[in-house]
Amino acid sequence: MPSLPDDRFPLPEDFGPGSVWADRTGHRTLVGRTQRGVEIPIGHGEGEASPGELLKLALIGCAGMSSDVNLARRLGEDFEARLWAHGTSDEAENRYLSIAEEVQLPLEGLTAQEIATVVKVFDRAVAAGCTVERSVVPGVEVTHRVLGAEPGEEQA
Known part of the structure; x- marks a missing residue:
């Protein structure tokens, strides 16, 4: 059953499939929610994901899901994978450059x-x-590297 926000605020006109929301829970902290009932604490404290971390998780989550079917054909249905995303925001420009x-x-x-x-x-x-x-x-440079696949790297 889809989840809906409580009635503290009216639903926006554009609310529909794919809409997500975040409720403020304190100073610079929120809880992000999806219609499937997922809750993600957002902030800079223990047990919270920062917006930058969420951006990086969204990128690698999307990369993993986008490549899954094609990689399974090459590596087997139950292949293991771990995706990493690295980068810190540039303080002068207040954005991620890469x-x-x-x-x-x-x-x-x-x-x-x-x-x-x-x-x-x-x-x-x-x-x-x-x-x-x-x-x-093209707003931010995103690079990919399959670890262990670089020329000259030995496979275990």
Whole structure:
């Protein structure tokens, strides 16, 4: 059953599928909510995600979801993956100038050509399917790197 905000404020005219909201819970703290009942504490305290962290999580979450089906065809349905996003905001410009994404995949036992194909498949899937990245770029440089796939790196 979809979740709706309480009635402290009327629903905005544009409220509909995909709408999210955040309620203030204290000084510079909020709780973000989705219609599926997800709650995310937002702030800079313990147990809270900052808006910048949420941006980076959105980017790598989108990259992971966008590439999942295509990578599963190459690496097996139950492949493991971990995605990282690194970057800090530039204080002078008060914005992120770059966010570096790194992906860890099970590349052991793959040939150099197979690894190159995995990297290409990942990059193409993200470029075509990641709505979040397509919305952010070209405003911020977002780079991707499949860890262990760089030329000259040995596979375990």
